[in-house]
Amino acid sequence: MSLQNQSTTVLKVSNISKRFPGVQALLDVNFSLYKGEIHAIAGENGAGKSTFVKILAGLIKKDSGTIMRNNIPVEIHTNLDATKLGISFVHQDFGLIPQMKIAENFYLGTAFPIKKTKIQWHIAYAETSVWLNKFGLNKIDPRKPVSFFSPAQAQIFTITKAFSRNAEILILDEPTASLTSEEKDILFQALLHMKDQGISIVFITHKLEEISEIADRVTVMRDGKVINTSWVKDITVGSIIKFMTGKDVGAKYPKRNLALKDTIALQVKHLISKKVKNINFDIYAGEIFGIIGLVASGRTEFARILCGVDPLESGKIILFNNEIKFRNIREAIEKGICLVPEDRRIQGLIMDFSVCENTVLTILKRLCYGFLPHIDKRKARKITQEFIDKFSIKVQNMDQKVKFLSGGNQQKVVLSKWLSTKVKVLVLDEVTKGIDVATKTEIYKILNRLVEQGMVIIMISSEVPEILGVCNRIGVFYKGQLQGILEAEKTNEEEILKFMFGMRGA
């Protein structure tokens, strides 16, 4: 890579600090960005990554420090200031209006091609298409609404849009969080294409393997400070983790007794619905069963049926030799089947409720007693405290609203919420998404403990290494059917991927 020698600095940040009420979010952050480099920022949740890039994008004001753009000191007060300086921030949620057409979104924030007062739609469509083609998005019709396309397409479209506005610096905040590995590849291709054109890219990620895959340099942040910046080729994933956590992390996946017991805990027989075809499998007591597949492969749909969210058309679910039936989520929960849903912010938690209230939400009725039945607050607090201790959930106190917790701690509250019920089968959908490495390991340990205590755990994930590291056996979904069941010890990433893409099995 010739980058090291060229090194024209397009952005230089010195001693940036930022304080929020109660926390020092950033302290003396120094950072530089070369022309045409992809610079990854890694760090645990709450390390200050998002705050830092939001300052660059003018979404948050810094308290002190300087920013130099092409060696000229600049002040970035608003997002517009950043745009004028050629800095473009791609939101986690893409900053698009899903109901409006691609072309309309393309011109949002600038001027439509106009003749007198009338929008020249044919020019707008043509111009949008030209830009889309540049990034290999020729399948996207600018006349269709954004919601019509996949998240990856929408994301690349957003980047395209930024590029068309003469952006020289692109900031991406966890761009791959909701993408499948196939979609991720398309995104990375687009990024490399931009890099070739001299665009500099700042890239926040939680997935360390992506750093070595695409980045030139990596900056690791911890507790609002920059711990280390180095060339990716000079650093190992192990040392990145070490910088992130501040301690040596030996194995990412904790070891567990893998010996399968002979008892069958859960049987799924001929499960059929609109979106899944004839699913059959058994889960043994003491194992974590993994489910993997591409988006829309039926993995999430299957989980939703198993947990009573969506109705099943036919088939049997047998738990410890008893067939169980339920018509909705409530009945499924009563039978002991609980779902930790994919999106903890929208589906998992009441963000404006406290830690305590979220923890006991599912058992609130059982906590009521007395004449004019009221909630036994002492008991609720006791239960919550037990979970806080057991899972070492980091909270100021249990009356803190969960929206102020980090992602990992929020997910622990979701787990507590279900474990306070008499759960027998716990279905986890992307449970570690957007969670830092150290907390991931903690969650794996919690799952191991639960499974040893006799709980049935089904773990859905789109990350192959995770599923390989955590589960005993893995069911691979492809186009609504179970393509095959693999034993984690006897398989590898490549084989799983082949099953995921339907090249093997069934």
Added chain:
Amino acid sequence: MLKEKKGNEFLLSLLKKYGTLAALVTVICVFSLLEPRFFSVTNFYNIARQITVLFILGVAETYALIDGEIDLSIGWVAGLAGILAVAAQAEGYSTSMAILIALIIGLLFGLCNGFLIAVIGIESFIATLGLGQIANGLIFLYTKGAPVIGLRENFMYLAWGKVSGIPVPLLIILVIFLIAYYHLKYTSSGRFFYAIGYNPEASLMSGLNVKTLKILSFAITGLLCGMGGVIIMARLGSGQPTAGPGYLLNAIAVAYLGASVLKEGEFHTLGTLVGAVFIGTIINGLTILNVQYYYQFIATGMLLLIAVGLASMGKKKQ
């Protein structure tokens, strides 16, 4: 500089939390200085009488707002329930029977609202507007626009009577306050109402029966409207067809004003009470000071904007 900033933030958070209460105390002080008659037990009892309906309907609206919905039918439903209670009394039914009829009418409308919103899936703004219009139509169909007379003494006692020196309306406020406060704070269904309002999807995924809860909540709103309607007519001494609807906007204002009290942006019973007292005090004070009636609207409008504006300030930062 950092320290100063921290101080400012602290002040702002104080202002957000206690601003409305402090403003209420200030307003009471100012009125007391300008007009000695204002600061007297008799006048406080007056204020209590004046705000009874406002408070009851404010609590009704609070229930709808906690759910994340809005109820635009409360004024009309209260009007219809009150008029039918008067009519029942005119037909010779006892006072308790008349009140029961009003409550049932309110409950029915509440259930219908809940059904349309939770089961059919109509947006609450439209569902309650539609049912409110129907209630309005029924009011005029029944009354032909003329007041219904025939209230007995003991019916009007609800608005004008006293129990060992304390006005009955004050007692009604107290009872409804205590029940709603207890319910929303200490019972599971009360907390569930907040949960479904904050995040219906997570509530559903947590196994809450969102539909039933929503219907239940609107039923409570309806029941309170029935009660409110009774007090309106008892105060006026007859069934006035136009008396109910006028309360809608003030009830919404009271609930929103209440959301700025102590808790930033959360609807709660104590807040609604403070809101009702605040608006009642301003109207009462301006009346005693002989300020032209129309200024009351301007004053309450400004009060609402300032209080809610303060509570909303800096929300975007989060």
